Amino acid sequence: MTTETKPKKDLNDEYVYKSDWPELFENPQFIEELCEDILEPYIITKRWYGGKASALKYIELIDHFKIQDNNDAFYGLVLEVNFREAFVQNYFIPIALVTDQSFPQEDIITKIQLNDVHGFLVDATLLESFRKQIFEKILEGAKTKYKGLEFRRGRGCKDTEYISSRFLGAEQSNTSIIFNDKYILKIFRRIFVDQNPDYEINKYLTEKGVFKNTPKYSGSITLRFSDKNVITIALMQRLVKNQGDAWEYFLDQLKGIFKKLSEIHPDVTKIQPIGMFDKIDLSIIPDEIMNYCPMSFFEDIDQLALRTAQMHVALGLERINTQFTPQTYSNDYSVWLKNRLIYQFENRVNLVENNLHKLEGLRLELAQEFLDKKKEIRKRLLDFDESKLKGERIRIHGDYHLGQVLVSDHDFYIIDFEGEPESTIRDRKVKQPPLKDVAGIFRSFNYAVYSTIFNNMEDFRYTKEELFHFAEVLYSYMVTVFLRRYVKYVQSHNLSIGYKKEIKFMLNYCLLEKAVYELGYELNSRPRWAVIPLKGISRIINS
Template identity: 30%
Template sequence: MTTSPPFASPVAWSDAGQHTDIWSDLCQTLLPPYINTCRWFAGKARQQTGLQMRAVMPLLIDAESGKVAYLTILTVSYADGNPESYLLPLSFVSDRATKERTFGVADVPDKGRIGEVQLAGKAGLLIDAIYDERFRNALFNAIYDNQTMAMPEGQIRFQRGQGLDEGDRSLPSRVLPVDSSNSAMTFGDKYFMKLYRKLFRETNPEVDMVAFLTDVGQFTHIPAFGGSFVWERDGIADVTLGMVQRMVPNDKDSWGQTGDYLNDFLYAVPQRLFTIREDVFEKAELLGRRTGEMHNALYNPTASADFAPEPFTDEYRTFIINRFESLLEQRYTLLIDRYTELDPLAQRLAWVFMEAREMIEAFINDFRTRPLGSLRTRIHGDYHLGQVLATDTDFVIIDFEGEPESSITDRKIKHSPLKDVAGMIRSYHYAVSAKLFNSAETEDLDPAYLQRVSDRWFHLIRDTYLDAYFDTFGSPHPLFRNNNEINFLLLIYLLEKAVYELGYEISYRPSWVKIPLKGIIDVVTEIEKIRLSDGVTLSPDIPMLQKGLLR
């Protein structure tokens, strides 16, 4: 229990929604110190200048007694940068309720307790409402019933999805004891509800994607869409507040599973044996098929504008090129600043990368003008082995929120599905490289030998994955005009992904810098092959790749 003095107001909790002064007072007293203890609050490291209550929306949680909780939206202002909005549901637990054991303080963990309050002479505790089972059930049942609730501003629309079964209206619930950027609750150990804490002025891409894949694409290898709830206001973009999905039994994600499979390979390397179990190929092949099926489900020429396929427009090309050029400039600067901190192999790779700058820039410029007949669709956007759960016999793809560092608008931009494919290929490269270069079993081995061995494993698994992926589409397919465009676009996205990865490794894991650098050099090697076969497109004045620096 907090040691701060009780917060007092003559207003009863059930009437608080109509009194702005109580919310203003809470924003000055109990709420700021509380949200700064919460894992989901991203502004802890920034200088905060104010907390305001943007909206207060009542939710009836007990029809018999008339008890309510409030979905409140807080706006946090900062000395620098834009303000942020957060969802904080609030409930009141009276001392009387605690004594009667209907629902009491003992049921609320410390991290859910905001502070002592006294409202209309009634003492109790203000809590985060996710720890009030009545609140959780009210949300879930509203989704089950497809309710729409009028609010002081706009309305909350609860939408039920095909993944929520009949007869599951009221289920026991609990809060998952994990700290993350959102809050997670389960219902009947059958459904998973994610409450989005940091809010954006448009619908969440994850909800859009999961709903489309389940209800339109009929793609079964994701946790099925059970429903969502959205704050709607006339003339203003809708705000997604939460989503329900089916729970999926799983052993681990595919990163962990791939790491387990790599152990056998790792133990054989010091004996100069090259061994890959057949089921490793089978898993890579299966994941390639599931990835292709996901992209097939997202390809829908008759879909609404949000999901209909589009061509490679000048606007899109400019967006990619501007992002790419900014990344390159940042990464070259970082490499120069941190060069002396790198190990010898990473230094040699860095030199080749820096010497290849003109070739990379010419390749990017080629993307600006090259005719492309392939199409773009919505994609996963942050696709890697950690986003795929491994069940006993199959895979389930999760987490469709998109690239964490991108804006919500940018996460909804349509790309070639090959951007997802590039992400998975890079993930496989990370898996084998991290295992071989960071294990005690191989620390005394020649880095050049480890590089050759890891390359062989990676190329075999990559090709297995790609062959299975393209087999799911058939040929020709509108998403991919021809093999030349496939190769060209895959190189664009592989290069962008590896350059993106490089920034993180330089800043936080210098010993891993060689992994994205090797990925970059592999791509530039393929670019050089294009140069040699397409001298009209790439200038003959650009120097050849200086791979001799790697010796």
């Protein structure tokens, strides 16, 4: 007996159903074809789809709900994407029916005929009528009649009517919409059955009112099945007027520094790095550095350190809400941390072994050192003794780097508290050492310095080895300036991060963790850049 396989329709084919739009989701044929034929070729092309490196097995519609005003009806879809590697991801897509035959082809999910109506299924965010409707529901703080779909208005929202909406830049892992040129609504595409950390932390910081340098919580959309079974669909915040993110801002400054260095052309090998814990005030940075670096460069780093410290102090203030109350280190935390990091480390070892043939020169040399010293690195990751640590663990940013910071007139605003993309939603909420965020920004400094070299090497009158040497010198001063301001502020505001020995251990530990994490991305995406995390790992294990 043979089983016939139903041929899949071409993208230009039309799906026909004997249903009207309001009753379409009661049609079992539509549900089947939506999951099996329509959505799969659509989502794999989207920037927000995070399963491109895995083999999609099947899609299941686990929930849908109507978002309806007087005339316009839209549906929200909650999808479960199952992969052949035996894991799942959940996604949110709002959809709409349009009959405009001039609708852009690239924005169409599929052609569809409902009784005598010919039209298209599209992502509802493309329609102003949808954007207007959800903004007005947030203003009202309305709850829909469908289960627990909640629209909440936050303290940062002062408007009373919809005026305009537009998309923020190119499509990313989420969809961001600007309302009234005052608010940014982030629609989460990959979703979790739990409150999103970005929502939790943003709302907490706004309501506490202690940390001003993050966008104010202005509203949210939540799908609530029960008190402990929720999905954060969207987060709205006040729009911060800015000149872009700190990554591009510092890249621009670093390019100028390296150009000036190249013009003066000293013997850079005679300039030596400074130790991370050497105390140095801005006023006594030596001329051999200040000849090429404007004072404003280090003043910006000092200001970023202050804002980072203020964020951590604010996150460590809570004494009632257990989601935010600080905790000491414990055996449970150590077990969780070690299991997580050893699994990640073994994955990176396998990646390096499988990619050695792609590496050459310094990258190959450092990769071989990584493999030769894998037992030592493994031991360092396991060498976490909570009984020797006196500091506190708090809720942290979790994915802190220069791209998560907005620049506004030489000041900085911290955004995007979702946490590490590789981590589970539960792991993102585990209280961790605040110095993990500091390590994240240090690794980002390191990336900024080296990417300046990689992207502009032909403009600089030095060999790659000489540029790498000056990169280490400049990086050491950036780190020292940041750390001095950060430690001074948090310690004077009673956030316990331990004393010098503990700070040094924790920073080196978190820097190693971050560099190992980065190694996976670089080997998978751009092996030429693997030298950056490999140098970071080498620096730590040889110090």
